Amino acid sequence: MNKPTTFETGIKKLLVFLGLLIISPLILSIAFKALRAFKDAPKVFIAYGLLAVGILLILFTVYYGFKTFKTILDHLFSK
Template identity: 40%
Template sequence: MSTNYNLLGKGLRNLSILLILFIASPISLTMGFKALKKFDNTPQEYISYLILIVAAIIIIFTMYFAFKTFNVLLKAIFNN
């Protein structure tokens, strides 16, 4: 059982990107809800819904990227 160092480097790079996504996704969701509260019954209300949709897309992508990253790390460590 040997470690594939090139694949491990890719996995660690993806892990650092994943940490940034773990921080950015709840912040964007919070910004969307705060914008929804602030722009209630105003013409700019569509901005808050746009922010919420983008935040939901980021959260879904973060979950997908997490599974993909852990799969790469498992392949690198266990050489499957």
Template identity: 40%
Template sequence: MSTDVNLLSKGLIRLGVLVLFFIASPVIITMGFKALNKFTEAPKIYLAYALILVGLGCLIFTMIFAFKTFGILRNAIFTSK
């Protein structure tokens, strides 16, 4: 049982990007809900709904990206060559 260093470095880079997505997704959703409370006029309220949808899409992508990243890290650490 040995560690694949190249795959581990790829996984750690993806883990750093994942941390940024973990921070950005809730911030975007929060901005959308705050904009929804502030804006009442028709053109601006669409921006609030768009922010909420983008945030939810980013959240779903973050979960998928997390599963793939942890799969890469698992394969890098528990490789049997």
């Protein structure tokens, strides 16, 4: 099998990044709605856990976006 080129890797990363751009705000908004809806102990802990996962996922999405565009730009401007 041939090793994938930098451009192919960049396109695959871009598709994953687009999925993260859709999923991470959805999880965060669901967590805020769950915090507003649930007031009893076990469910509110799940809402806070979901909020933490959403925040971490958004931070990872920003990091992954920079890495993705760096990969694509490295391919475009390579000698």
